[in-house]
Amino acid sequence: MSKKHNILLIQVDQMTAKVLPAYGHQVVKTPNLDKLASEGVVFENSYCNFPLCAPSRMSMLTGRYANTVGVWDNATEAPAETPTLMHYLRGMGYSTTLCGKMHFVGPDQLHGYEERVTTDIYPSNFSWAPNWEKGLGDRPTGINLSAVVNSGQCKRSLQIDYDDEVEYFGVRKIFDLARYEERPFFLTVSFTQPHSPFICRPEHWDLYDSDEIDMPRVPAMKEEDMDPMSKWIYYAHAGDLDQPTDDQIRNSRHAYYGMVSALDEKVGNLVAALKDCDLYEDTVIIFTSDHGDMLGERGQWYKQLFYEYSATVPLIISCPSLFSPKRIEKCVSLVDLTPTVLDIVTNGENYEVIDEFEGTSLVPLLKDGKDDDRLDQIIVEYTGEGALAPCRMVRRGSVKYIYTHGHDDIMYDLANDPLELTNIADLPEYADLRKELNAVALDGWNPTKIREQILASQKRRLFIAKQTDNDPVWAYKVFENDDQRYVRKAGAVQTKAFARIPRIENESAFK
Template identity: 30%
Template sequence: MANGRNVLWIMCDQLRFDYLSCYGHPHLHTPNIDRLAERGVRFNRAYVQSPICGPSRMSFYTGRYVRSHGSTWNGIPLRVGEPTLGDHLQEIGVRNVLVGKTHMRADTEGMARLGISPESFIGARVAECGFEVFERDDGLHPDGPYSPNPEYDSYLKAKGYDGPNQWERWSNSAEGEDGEILSGWLLGHSDKPARVQAEHAETPYMIQRFKDFVAVAGDQPWCVHLSLIKPHWPYIVPAPYHDMYSAEDVLPVVRSEEERQDPHPVFKAFMGERVSKAFSNDETRAKVIPAYMGLIKQIDDEIGKLMEFLDEKGLTDNTMIVFTSDHGDYLGDHWMGEKELFHEPSVKIPLIVVDPRPEADSTRGTVSEDLVEAIDLAPTFVEFCGGKPKPNVLEGRSLLPLLESTEPIAWREFTISEYDYSMRNARMDLGLPVSDCRLAMIMDKRWKFIHAEGFRPMLFDLQEDPQELQDLGANPAYAAERERMSEALFAWYRKHHTRITMTDDQIAASAGKELQAGILIGYTDEEELEEAKQEQGLL
């Protein structure tokens, strides 16, 4: 059963790993998030299981690879019956609570087939990915497919923000010289302040909702997923954050002309997307990236207030604090916008874990270079809260050993990420059937290999080419390395991914028990049967 510990799991949306000062950004100072790193472990090589919101989050929430849970793109439902973190925590008496975004879409057809009402206790949990919803808000108000009628719009209305769709009209729009509304969706307006006051923006609102939960939480241990919507687009931020940074603070873009000379066909198709062309324009980057930095600065300021709140409520000493993101953002690097492919700005995430236990004292303020996956958080939370992770269900590994010692331990050799681009324009540009639009990345501490169904692979040497400007996927000098990584990926695919109803220990304990169960296969006569019973101690 639960041991009285809590988990505060903070997730930003589309936050690049290197846009925090503790991860090396020279201009964007995030002292409050940095203090979390000083109190815990900063993981320098953490990767998501898919570089896009929905599948990445479903892997976080199930502790399972995309290959296993089957929710391969945004809006593809997580099938009914797929075990979630909420199921594992419920078994040990811990509440699994949502405040913010999930990008979850319920398997309503599957629920109907099984006669599960969304209004029932079980149905509500299944429809919300195992979460007890305190407040859900996925953005895209008010007609988004994930969280219609969000409370945030009502909150803004009560604060005096008039008109329909307060989320877009106030929080994600600017105002022109003549009072006209300028949509924050349009990148040319990113340098203008959002119309909402900073204290009423999405980030402080959602953090206040966590505080509201604490006020009524009671004594039962909890794991709260505080899932912030920003710095995800629309890239627009209220004053004073809108002009804290300028074009001079924008880091040099990471790209080369060689990348466009003979690119991998899939990479070429994504470079041709409208958003990639937009972020390949330096004038656009000069407007958008300062706003992106302002959104992050506001998050950092609010994190500071949140940590003070935890101290005031006496929660700091028994609460694990995790700060991370669901994926990154290219911001023009590699001629790309958005995320979705496997360069480091997209697939690598910040991950800071503050473990309050005395056992973690020796690692405070350290940096881990071990390969960590998003699916490692679910078993970490279960074990921290007093449970025993189920390895036949949870495919990640608890991080507690890495939080308890700086000594080298046996850890994973490879990390995996997957992407289904069948819903993207790239599929149509390449003339592919839906079934063939699959990418899979496998990487070790030096090599990153990407399998692209129907095409040659991609390969990057992160030691010699840390900026990933040279794709070695067609270079004959690296054929052996490609073969080695391809075999490693195939070996991963060959593993069991779907046998979740019985553990390896249960199977091992059941082996050789046919005679004990009265199954008499292969015996010739009574005498042989009696001998077998004697040998197995059944007489």
């Protein structure tokens, strides 16, 4: 590792690891990701650290947990004084470019990136700020299950528009970097699919027969059988108003698989551009998602939960000149990516760390497939919209521990209970481990204090949003009208996100 390698981070949105053939799925078709996985390192138990877009991404780019940074939800402004991976890389002689979505909130729309070559797709202001004081059913984004009910095919949609734009400028940027940039590069190409609504082009829909689409393995739970966090999120998604039919569930998963295949093509085009520029062998490619999607498991949709479909993400790291193909069983998470990238580009040499990382480098696992010093343990937290109290999850080995502030603990042994159906928290044989994992969850994380901080932050942001009618927009402008394109304010997700061809009439069935 004597030279500085280029880094290409490919991120998608709301893709659970559970649907990829590289993670054992038998239906979804992703030939390009399959090849990347066969040539790279596949982390079999990889998690986001916060199953929601903005906090997950900020945790990944700082190497610190979102609550440590003070990012509570999808409408929290990350402090501009917070050092990110991009700040470190710029000091190490790298160019840093963002192409696509990152869901930064506030006037700082770069956070260390030197440039952005596209605008973002979702609001950069406080219009999606949640309000815990409203109690059960607060829906700041206006989200409901119409994204499931109206799943299917389309010729064009807002998300297809956006991802086509990101692909075009991402490929173009690779060629520009190869031609004009002397420095090594860190390029992030970040797509919005397969985020809901679940709609795909006919050519991707037709890759699958309806009869082969697998249905959820765990049926919908009765409300009285839900744990508190699941009940909160169920109401936040308007699940109490109605539930999709079996045909609608199958269509949603069908369209989701089509969206995954569409993204696979875009990944293939990015890799092809690297190869055309003779950059493939010496570029570290990282493929991941910000969080997963429940896809109807337990009757739940979208993200915001600690169950496997929501919290697991694909993580594939490939660089033929550095790492041989292998599969890693140890638990890892996105908070590990910043120290990992910095470890790669510094060849393991010391560098100044401004704020101590809460993630740890994956380079020993990438190189040797083992790391005796690394705990087989990760932490995931949630304080975003839909929740009514701070929540945290710890996975150690095969055991998952869930702490919901003010409520009983939950534990699952994934080795014996992969569908997470049996709560073992009260079993005597797990008492000592429960105590240990509770201490891990609460170490440096005070839920009472955090709740107070969140309520105060929500009050400030809601006041500002009300007084200003959700202005300013703060959208990053590459082109003149970028502050008007895509979703910019509250409620628009239920109009613009469904603006597709052909049009649909029943776009808000669950208001």
